[in-house]
Amino acid sequence: MNDNKGNGMDHHHTHSSNPRELQMARSMCWHCQSEVSGEYFCDRCVKVQPVSKETDYFTCFGFPRRLTIDPSKLEAKFYELSRAFHPDFYQNKSETEQTISLGNSATLNSAYRTLRDPIQRAEYLLDLEAGAVKEIRNSPPADLFEEILELQDTLNEYRAADRTSEIGQQLRAKLQAEQLTLEQRKQDMETGLQQLFTDWDALQDRGDATSQSRTERDRLLKQMREILSNRTYVKSIVNDLVATIG
Amino acid sequence: MAYSDKVVDHFNNPRNMGSFKKDEEGVGTGMVGAPECGDVMKLQIKVQNDMIVDAKFKTFGCGSAIASSSLATEWLKGKTIEEAQKIKNTDIVQELNLPPVKIHCSVLAEDAIKAALADYQKKADGPATDAK
Numbered sequence: 001m002n003d004n005k006g007n008g009m010d011h012h013h014t015h016s017s018n019p020r021e022l023q024m025a026r027s028m029c030w031h032c033q034s035e036v037s038g039e040y041f042c043d044r045c046v047k048v049q050p051v052s053k054e055t056d057y058f059t060c061f062g063f064p065r066r067l068t069i070d071p072s073k074l075e076a077k078f079y080e081l082s083r084a085f086h087p088d089f090y091q092n093k094s095e096t097e098q099t100i101s102l103g104n105s106a107t108l109n110s111a112y113r114t115l116r117d118p119i120q121r122a123e124y125l126l127d128l129e130a131g132a133v134k135e136i137r138n139s140p141p142a143d144l145f146e147e148i149l150e151l152q153d154t155l156n157e158y159r160a161a162d163r164t165s166e167i168g169q170q171l172r173a174k175l176q177a178e179q180l181t182l183e184q185r186k187q188d189m190e191t192g193l194q195q196l197f198t199d200w201d202a203l204q205d206r207g208d209a210t211s212q213s214r215t216e217r218d219r220l221l222k223q224m225r226e227i228l229s230n231r232t233y234v235k236s237i238v239n240d241l242v243a244t245i246g
Numbered sequence: 247m248a249y250s251d252k253v254v255d256h257f258n259n260p261r262n263m264g265s266f267k268k269d270e271e272g273v274g275t276g277m278v279g280a281p282e283c284g285d286v287m288k289l290q291i292k293v294q295n296d297m298i299v300d301a302k303f304k305t306f307g308c309g310s311a312i313a314s315s316s317l318a319t320e321w322l323k324g325k326t327i328e329e330a331q332k333i334k335n336t337d338i339v340q341e342l343n344l345p346p347v348k349i350h351c352s353v354l355a356e357d358a359i360k361a362a363l364a365d366y367q368k369k370a371d372g373p374a375t376d377a378k
Binding site: 140141142145146148149152153228229232233235236237240 | 277278279281282283284285286288304306
């Protein structure tokens with residue numbers, strides 16, 4: 001899986017999306033005080049409404065909390081909302097509306113950046129579900145840490161060595177092999193994550209509240225947390241390898 | 247971002263870099279990582295008669311992480327177990343003048359100290375508990 005692109009395996013979140021049905025955490029129009037049933041604009045006075053700080057990014061986009069998102073749908077929604085909130089359209093409006101437009105645009109941009117990347121999306125979801133995750137402590141992956149520190153020693157040796165010498169060449173070959181292995185491992189982790197994402201979405205779609213499904217939920221969150229963390233460690237040593245041996 | 251002189255000094259001349267054998271008597275190993283940034287820290291202490299006689303570290307991470315662990319080993323040497331427990335990440339922040347974005351590096355160093363102490367304690371208590 002590539003961080004920068006979504007994936008096409010998307011079937012869960014198709015909701016007959018009507019932007020006027022968005023669940024927003026506010027109830028009253030700041031301008032006319034009429035009831036606002038969760039929309040970006042007040043029904044009565046048509047004033048733009050601020051996206052609440054408590055509104056999570058999924059809700060902001062009108063998407064359910066799923067880990068598989070169709071990138072083209074996300075993009076389309078992003079453009080639609082970008083136009084709706086764009087400060088250019090509020091230049092002749094009141095100061096309050098200009099402020100709301102700026103705030104909403106900023107939130108929208110962060111939301112889009114986070115949701116369009118599958119890894120960041122998962123990290124974000126784990127943060128939202130943090131209550132459950134905090135209780136599940138993963139023990140640090142000692143073997144992986146040892147490996148990384150050993151590799152770092154080899155990297156330092158290589159940096160200090162004459163690169164044209166035989167020993168320099170040997171070290172370089174060793175590092176290149178390590179890089180390939182680690183990249184493969186990162187790939188495997190991402191495949192594993194993809195499976196967990198699918199399992200998570202399926203569990204959410206079932207939506208039952210049995211103790212069994214709660215156990216399953218905790219297991220998925222814990223596994224995602226673990227792989228995401230390990231992936232970060234592997235990624236950071238791979239970056240170092242690439243920067244050193246090019 | 248500009249590093250403080252002390253961070254640069256520890257980064258260029260790290261103190262006590264290296265490692266002890268894990269199973270050596272009196273050695274406690276703390277291995278911790280920061281999943282947010284991918285930093286990894288290994289900190290070891292060697293204890294004789296309740297006194298930390300030596301300490302070593304290996305850190306994969308940014309300059310602040312290296313400096314924090316380097317400083318930690320410097321501080322640990324010559325301290326008793328009890329004194330070592332009292333080292334706080336805020337002490338490290340203060341000494342190294344770490345900016346807010348690098349405070350997590352000092353937290354990691356404190357975690358590493360705690361983990362090393364706990365590992366030593368576990369090893370020290372272990373055989374006695376088994377014998378009972």
